[in-house]
Amino acid sequence: MMFTKWAQLLLLQVGASSAGKDPQKHKDIDGFEKQCASIASKLEVESATVYFSQFVPAGTNLSLPENNVTCGEPFQVVPVDICRVALYVATSNRSGINMETWLPSNWTGRFLSSGNGGLNGCVSYPDLAYGSSLGFASAGANNGHNGTSGGAFYNNADVVADFAYRAVHTGVVAGKKITEQFYGSPHKKSYYLGCSTGGRQGFKSAQDFPDDFDGIISGAPAISFNNLTSWSGSFVPITGPPGSPTFVPTQLWPVVHEDIMKQCDLLDGFADGILEDASICNYTANNLLCGINSNSSSCLTQEQVNTVNKIFSPLLASDGSLVYPRMQPGSEIVASFVIYTGVPFPYTEDWFRYAIYNDPSWDANKINTTDFENAARINPSDIQTWKGDLSAVQARGSKILHWHGQMDGIISSENSPRYYEHVSQTMSLAPEELDDFYRYFRVSGTGHCSGGDGASSIGQNIDSVESLDPKENILMALVDWVENGVAPDTVIGTKWVNNNKSDGVEYKRAHCKYPLRNQYKGQGDPKDIASWECVE
Secondary structure, three states: OOOOHHHHHHHHHHOHHHHHHOHHHHHHHHHHHHHHHHHOOOOOOOOEEEEEEEEEOOOOEEEOOOOOHHHOOOEEEOOOOEEEEEEEEEEEOOEEEEEEEEEEOOOOOEEEEEOOOOOOEOOOHHHHHHHHHOOEEEEEEOOOOOEOOOHHHOOOHHHHHHHHHHHHHHHHHHHHHHHHHHHOOOOOEEEEEEEOHHHHHHHHHHHHOOOOOOEEEEEOOOOOHHHHHHHHHOHHHHHOOOOOOOOOOHHHHHHHHHHHHHHHHHHHOOOOOOOOOHHHOOOOOHHHEOOOOOOOOOOEOHHHHHHHHHHOOOEEOOOOOEEEOOOOOOOHHHHHOOOOOOOOOHHHHHHHHHHHOOOOOOOHHHOOHHHHHHHHHHOHHHOOOOOOOOHHHHHHOOEEEEEEEOOOOOOOOOHHHHHHHHHHHHHOOOHHHHOOOEEEEEEOOOOOOOOOOOOOEOOOOOOOOOOOOOOOOHHHHHHHHHHHOOOOOEEEEEEEHHHOHHHOEEEEEEEEEOOOEEEEOOOOOOOOHHHEEEEO
């Protein structure tokens, strides 16, 4: 991992580069380091075994040999001086979490917990670095198992329970105790930062542990989890295996994408290859049907047209009820490499084999409506995360910032407004009433949690930071809302030239708060924020 310019800037901001020249600074760090070395033997955390406490100076490229190889993070740059505390916390006699708490020398009094992704049991070290760099005492856990496989769920409902709800809550309780014991005073405000599975964990905390956080960021949440997993697996029966008449090869999906843009790009008033609101694109692939003399590299057979139309249709149960919304148009190129491959989606396969059926021989190629219905009915440890009553969050005064990329190729962005409406109906609250504690933003041109063709850098993670201004950084926007009562009406994202921060800013765009959508005014530079407006 390269030491980014942003991380270098942070080091300058905290004065790390001048620590050796400032006697008082050196003395403070020396005391911090000694305190860190001794804290491991003093910590009192229920059901915990403390592995170590370790002072890590700013700028260290921290090696992570204990991190499971499937997690893909062998090292992490540490932007500020921290005390790193690692421990195990038992959740039952056959389950528990490995976790870390990164305690920065520049603590602001804030606590931050991060989430996970997919089915993984991987501590999010980039989130620990991000949070601690901003002065948060930051905690992250392995979700109750090590690595990205779901095999640990097999015949162990306790590990499933950790994954569904217990790991984050356990880590929060332990992390807050460690924070208080290390600094000598409790945190002032508690925050959560997560996307994908982490987004689901954020909503699970809001639904079942509303006292854990003062503010929650839930990006691209994997809520309606069992149904999502069914949907992710449903594409194999639709596409068939590679080479079959119904299969759409990877090289044809850009053709579909271009056709989608022809039909829908102007719905927001400007053709820029970005769908501001994918939900109003009612796409069909019928125009791509090959004629007698057509070039097969730029058109589809009737079987392939049917496949594409099914992909952009909702998934239904045997009685016609909704299992999961359609995939939103605009995501197809990314999705073609992930879930339209003609082979089972690994998370679907592992979830059904080891958590739903406890049957390693279950064949994901044969998934059907019976499986969809079984997953929803069994719903291990209520992992569905679909409760619509957030009144405890509202009463506590906590805040939720929910966002979803409009070109997400892994979790359909059409499920997020469905949950928002579910909360609205359950609580009998109109959007202007929900605004007091729960706001949802559609972030155009953005893939799964990050990246994409548009203004996708909103400060969700350490690699998507353009600014620490609350208007342009969703984490700092949450802090501003919680601590100063300044609620965001838009989230400004940045598009970097060549998607490379060092190449500079191409443009910025203000992403609208649902149910509003972004619309080009019809005049002015389309790369100017002022040329767009949030409309009904």
